[in-house]
Amino acid sequence: xxxxxxxxxxxxxxxxxxxxxxxxxxxxxxxxxxxxxxxxxxxxxxxxxxxxxxxxxxxxxxxxxxxxxxxxxxxxxxxxxxxxxxxxxxxxxxxxxxxxxxxxxxxxxxxxxxxxxxxxxxxxxxxxxxxxxxxxxxxxxxxxxxxxxxxxxxxxxxxxxxxxxxxxxxxxxxxxxxxxxxxxxxxxxxxxxxxxxxxxxxxxxxxxxxxxxxxxxxxxxxxxxxxxxxxxxxxxxxxxxxxxxxxxxxxxxxxxxxxxxxxxxxxxxxxxxxxxxxxxxxxxxxxxxxxxxxxxxxxxxxxxxxxxxxxxxxxxxxxxxxxxxxxxxxxxxxxxxxxxxxxxxxxxxxxxxxxxxxxxxxxxxxxxxxxxxxxxxxxxxxxxxxxxxxxxxxxxxxxxxxxxxxxxxxxxxxxxxxxxxxxxxxxxx
Amino acid sequence: xxxxxxxxxxxxxxxxxxxxxxxxxxxxxxxxxxxxxxxxxxxxxxxxxxxxxxxxxxxxxxxxxxxxxxxxxxxxxxxxxxxxxxxxxxxxxxxxxxxxxxxxxxxxxxxxxxxxxxxxxxxxxxxxxxxxxxxxxxxxxxxxxxxxxxxxxxxxxxxxxxxxxxxxxxxxxxxxxxxxxxxxxxxxxxxxxxxxxxxxxxxxxxxxxxxxxxxxxxxxxxxxxxxxxxxxxxxxxxxxxxxxxxxxxxxxxxxxxxxxxxxxxxxxxxxxxxxxxxxxxxxxxxxxxxxxxxxxxxxxxxxxxxxxxxxxxxxxxxxxxxxxxxxxxxxxxxxxxxxxxxxxxxxxxxxxxxxxxxxxxxxxxxxxxxxxxxxxxxxxxxxxxxxxxxxxxxxxxxxxxxxxxxxxxxxxxxxxxxxxxxxxxxxxx
Numbered sequence: 001x002x003x004x005x006x007x008x009x010x011x012x013x014x015x016x017x018x019x020x021x022x023x024x025x026x027x028x029x030x031x032x033x034x035x036x037x038x039x040x041x042x043x044x045x046x047x048x049x050x051x052x053x054x055x056x057x058x059x060x061x062x063x064x065x066x067x068x069x070x071x072x073x074x075x076x077x078x079x080x081x082x083x084x085x086x087x088x089x090x091x092x093x094x095x096x097x098x099x100x101x102x103x104x105x106x107x108x109x110x111x112x113x114x115x116x117x118x119x120x121x122x123x124x125x126x127x128x129x130x131x132x133x134x135x136x137x138x139x140x141x142x143x144x145x146x147x148x149x150x151x152x153x154x155x156x157x158x159x160x161x162x163x164x165x166x167x168x169x170x171x172x173x174x175x176x177x178x179x180x181x182x183x184x185x186x187x188x189x190x191x192x193x194x195x196x197x198x199x200x201x202x203x204x205x206x207x208x209x210x211x212x213x214x215x216x217x218x219x220x221x222x223x224x225x226x227x228x229x230x231x232x233x234x235x236x237x238x239x240x241x242x243x244x245x246x247x248x249x250x251x252x253x254x255x256x257x258x259x260x261x262x263x264x265x266x267x268x269x270x271x272x273x274x275x276x277x278x279x280x281x282x283x284x285x286x287x288x289x290x291x292x293x294x295x296x297x298x299x300x301x302x303x304x305x306x307x308x309x310x311x312x313x314x315x316x317x318x319x320x321x322x323x324x325x326x327x328x329x330x331x332x333x334x335x336x337x338x339x340x341x342x343x344x345x346x347x348x349x350x351x352x353x354x355x356x357x358x359x360x361x362x363x364x365x366x367x368x369x370x371x372x373x374x375x376x377x378x379x380x381x382x383x384x385x386x387x388x389x390x391x392x393x394x395x396x397x398x399x400x401x402x403x404x405x406x407x408x409x410x411x412x413x414x415x416x417x418x419x420x421x422x423x424x425x426x427x428x429x
Numbered sequence: 430x431x432x433x434x435x436x437x438x439x440x441x442x443x444x445x446x447x448x449x450x451x452x453x454x455x456x457x458x459x460x461x462x463x464x465x466x467x468x469x470x471x472x473x474x475x476x477x478x479x480x481x482x483x484x485x486x487x488x489x490x491x492x493x494x495x496x497x498x499x500x501x502x503x504x505x506x507x508x509x510x511x512x513x514x515x516x517x518x519x520x521x522x523x524x525x526x527x528x529x530x531x532x533x534x535x536x537x538x539x540x541x542x543x544x545x546x547x548x549x550x551x552x553x554x555x556x557x558x559x560x561x562x563x564x565x566x567x568x569x570x571x572x573x574x575x576x577x578x579x580x581x582x583x584x585x586x587x588x589x590x591x592x593x594x595x596x597x598x599x600x601x602x603x604x605x606x607x608x609x610x611x612x613x614x615x616x617x618x619x620x621x622x623x624x625x626x627x628x629x630x631x632x633x634x635x636x637x638x639x640x641x642x643x644x645x646x647x648x649x650x651x652x653x654x655x656x657x658x659x660x661x662x663x664x665x666x667x668x669x670x671x672x673x674x675x676x677x678x679x680x681x682x683x684x685x686x687x688x689x690x691x692x693x694x695x696x697x698x699x700x701x702x703x704x705x706x707x708x709x710x711x712x713x714x715x716x717x718x719x720x721x722x723x724x725x726x727x728x729x730x731x732x733x734x735x736x737x738x739x740x741x742x743x744x745x746x747x748x749x750x751x752x753x754x755x756x757x758x759x760x761x762x763x764x765x766x767x768x769x770x771x772x773x774x775x776x777x778x779x780x781x782x783x784x785x786x787x788x789x790x791x792x793x794x795x796x797x798x799x800x801x802x803x804x805x806x807x808x809x810x811x812x813x814x815x816x817x818x819x820x821x822x823x824x825x826x827x828x829x830x831x832x833x834x835x836x837x838x839x840x841x842x843x844x845x846x847x848x849x850x851x852x853x854x855x856x857x858x
Contacts, residue, residue, distance in 0.1 A: 080729070080730065080733045081733025081734060082733070085734065096545045096549070111729075111730045111733075112695070112697055112727065112728075112729055112730050113695060113729050113780055113781075113783055113784035113787055114695065114696050114697055114698075114756070114780075114784070115756050115758055115759045115760050115779065115780040115781050115784075116525045116696065116698065116756050116757055116758055117696075117697050117698070118760055118780065119758045119760060120525070139769070139770055140770055140771055142772075142783070142787070143729055145770040145772050146762055146772065146775075146780065146783070148770070149762060149763055149765060149770065149772060150760060150762075150763070153763055178769045178770050178771065179770075181769050182767070182769045182770070185767070185769070200734075259743060259745070260689070260722060266541070266542060266543065267543050267545065267546075268541055268543055268546050269543075269545065269546070275734065278734055278735060279733070279734030279735075282734060282735050282737060282738040282742070283734060283735075283736075283737040283738070285738075285742075286735075286737045286738025286739070286740075286741055286742030286743075287737070287741050287742070288741070289741065289742065289743060289744050290742065290743055291738060291742045291743060293689060293724075293738065293742065293743065293745075293746075294735075294738070295722075295724055298541065299541075300509070300540075300541055300542055300572055301509065301540045301541050303843070303846055304509045304510025304511070304540075304708070304843065305510060305514065305629075305704065305707055305708030305711060305712060306707060306708075306711050306712075306715075306723075307712075307842065307843050307846065308711060308712040308715045308716070308840045308841075308842045308843050309711040309712070309714075309715025309720060309722060309723070309842075310715070310842075311715075311842030311843070311845055311846075312715055312716050312717070312718065312841070312842035313711070313714075313715030313716070313718065313719065313720045313722065314688060314715075314718060314719055314720060314722065315718050316688070316722075317722075327543070327544050327545050328545055329544055329545055329548045330544040330548075331544050331547055331548060331579060333575055333578060333579075334578055334579070334582055336578060338611070338614070340568070340607045340610050340611045340614070341568055341569055341574040341577070341578065341607050341608075341611070342569055342607065343571075343574050343575065343578060345854065345855060345856050345858075346575075346854055349854075350544065351542055351543075351544040351547065351575065352542075352544050354542055354571070354575070354854065355542035355543070355544075357850050357853040357854045358542055358571070358846070358850045360849070360850075360853055361846050361847070361848075361849030361850035361851075361852070361853050362846040362849070362850070364846075364849045365845040365846040365848075365849050366846075368845070369842070369845070411737045412737075412741070413736065413737045413738075413739075413740030413741035413798070414732070414733065414736050414737050414740070416740055416794040416797070416798070417732055417736065417740075417787070417790050417791040417793075417794040417795075418790070419790075419794075420789070420790030420791070420793045420794050421786050421787045421789075421790035421791070422790075423790070424786040424789055424790050425774065425775055425778075425783065425786045426774060427774050429774075
């Protein structure tokens with residue numbers, strides 16, 4: 001059981017009976033989701049993706065990754081939202097298990113409008129060999145489009161137009177959109193984003209897989225973990241489906257006015273996994289003036305900042321804790337003759353041992369303070385469990401959004417600031 | 430007006446009249462705060478600190494910083510919560526204005542219980558010259574105490590006991606606590622945390638200033654900015670006091686069930702400034718089962734993740750936007766013959782120009798969606814404005830907490846998880 005992921009509702013203040021009252025609803029939504037899998041307009045292509053992904057494209061990704069590893073020090077990933085968060089989440093989560101010698105550094109641009117940030121990166125890569133992976137469904141999203149103009153120009157000045165061509169890899173929609181056209185015209189190597197998979201559900205497609213592979217991650221194992229999860233969570237019986245139980249539990253808590261979910265972990269390198277989760281859930285569920293507000297916390301760090309609020313602030317919070325049971329390395333706390341810091345009672349123990357007790361103590365304290373805790377027990381972080389976890393959260397999100405009564409696959413509100421911005425910039429004049 | 434900071438309530442949906450109804454309340458709290466300044470039990474020493482700080486200690490900090498710059502590649506800062514967040518906030522905020530050649534890299538440990546994280550740092554510093562600044566009021570807080578055991582051991586193995594002595598700098602309470610005792614016994618150089626200033630208000634004391642100075646920051650200018658703010662915000666007339674207006678505005682919004690405040694910025698390097706703000710406000714106000722939940726966002730990045738929720742989720746949110754008007758560098762968007770990405774309408778403009786329009790468009794969109802926005806206009810980020818801003822938030826927090834009817838200077842809830850943890854670890858057996 002080295003690669004197990006298990007939902008633990010013991011601290012959730014929800015009885016099994018309550019969960020099971022959702023059985024029929026869950027069955028219905030499950031069936032409905034499955035019926036929509038093959039209909040492109042529903043953006044449900046991710047459901048069977050771990051089994052049905054394009055194997056030829058997958059081989060192409062590995063080939064490109066090998067080329068980049070040979071000729072580049074850095075891969076610049078240009079993308080925003082779902083076009084970079086998934087890759088970054090996985091790459092950072094696996095940083096302690098990835099073989100550094102088989103890894104190229106990944107740098108992310110096109111996800112903000114900070115001139116300082118972009119200039120810093122231009123400066124950083126000036127003496128390095130670079131490749132680019134530009135990721136955009138349309139090619140017209142302002143932030144990545146600007147970044148691509150800048151870095152394409154930089155590449156052409158550095159390597160010449162022909163040289164740049166061999167170092168720019170485009171991930172976009174097949175036969176559609178501005179970026180596709182640019183890629184055809186400039187003869188860039190292309191990878192495709194399936195049309196029936198939305199941005200925030202795209203981590204297991206070329207969108208996420210190329211940067212992962214370049215970073216030295218075994219993407220076969222990622223897909224195996226996802227496939228394992230696809231099978232595991234295809235059971236429409238709530239009793240045996242942890243993924244749906246998570247969806248139901250958070251909806252029960254939401255009904256009890258727990259309107260903020262803090263996704264917490266004790267491993268700082270999972271920060272971007274939580275950012276990815278925040279997008280997945282916030283963008284899927286924040287509709288019709290409802291939905292759980294997704295927030296993140298890195299403990300024990302944030303126990304010394306948000307901790308007071310979680311313990312004694314408004315009682316509208318629940319927590320979901322990613323409990324990583326085994327770490328890749330450890331440290332034994334040394335004995336100290338003087339013991340002025342009074343730590344000798346844990347001398348000889350490991351840091352992970354102390355962390356586990358801190359976690360348990362925190363869960364108890366927060367639950368006592370009326371903050372229900374959902375625990376996701378994860379044996380260890382590796383490619384297989386990360387693939388599993390990504391799919392777990394995707395499937396749970398689809399179920400949860402439907403339980404909430406909204407469409408978890410659109411994002412109508414994201415366009416509003418863009419429209420205002422285009423007007424202010426005079427795009428339509 | 431190059432160093433100006435100004436509160437803008439035009440998008441807050443609060444009338445000036447409403448603000449001014451708080452005049453008398455504010456006057457009373459102001460007076461009460463001033464009366465408590467000299468009473469150590471109230472932790473209000475930070476109020477007059479920018480004028481009355483220990484000048485001799487300040488010179489000592491600069492001397493230590495110069496020594497570390499001469500003999501170290503890295504300064505390891507050991508501290509958690511208020512003992513590292515302030516320094517990190519300032520150092521990251523100023524990263525684009527700091528002279529890199531006058532700067533030593535700062536690394537932060539003792540703020541978590543991740544063995545992977547600590548091992549990564551041990552590995553990273555193995556071939557570098559290092560100094561340590563350990564920061565703790567008591568010296569017994571678990572996370573920094575463990576880290577100090579580990580890194581003190583590492584230093585003694587690397588430099589010998591005498592050599593390590595010259596590279597370990599202790600910031601703690603005068604004549605009290607475990608860390609003070611260790612420092613005396615080991616003859617470490619000591620800096621002091623004033624007893625009447627709490628952790629989250631301590632950024633302008635030795636706690637924050639030594640790491641800042643080592644990182645190449647002009648700490649005189651930081652203190653000048655804070656002193657300017659101290660004078661500016663000492664006016665008890667709400668009409669002329671932006672700092673108190675911010676406090677009042679957020680309390681009015683809280684009364685209207687806006688229970689989540691998102692502190693947002695368009696500059697990613699302000700991430701830790703927001704983390705510092707989250708601690709300051711969350712730990713000060715999250716009491717009696719009330720208080721605004723403090724959250725952060727980096728835009729435009731998070732418009733593609735949290736954006737949907739902010740636009741159309743539950744209407745319990747308001748935003749406070751740090752608007753940095755001038756950036757230290759810029760980039761002109763290049764013209765492209767083909768224009769397939771349709772960006773030529775902004776060719777010749779700068780990224781900062783586009784960012785400003787994106788910001789304005791976002792504010793309008795969110796306000797239209799019933800998310801009130803408070804804007805803090807900041808001419809530019811430099812030592813002086815950061816010093817100003819830190820004091821602004823501290824003073825506003827004291828006012829805000831008092832308006833809310835809680836004591837903004839204690840943190841009773843932080844102890845609960847610790848007690849559970851100590852029991853689980855068998856500390857009292």
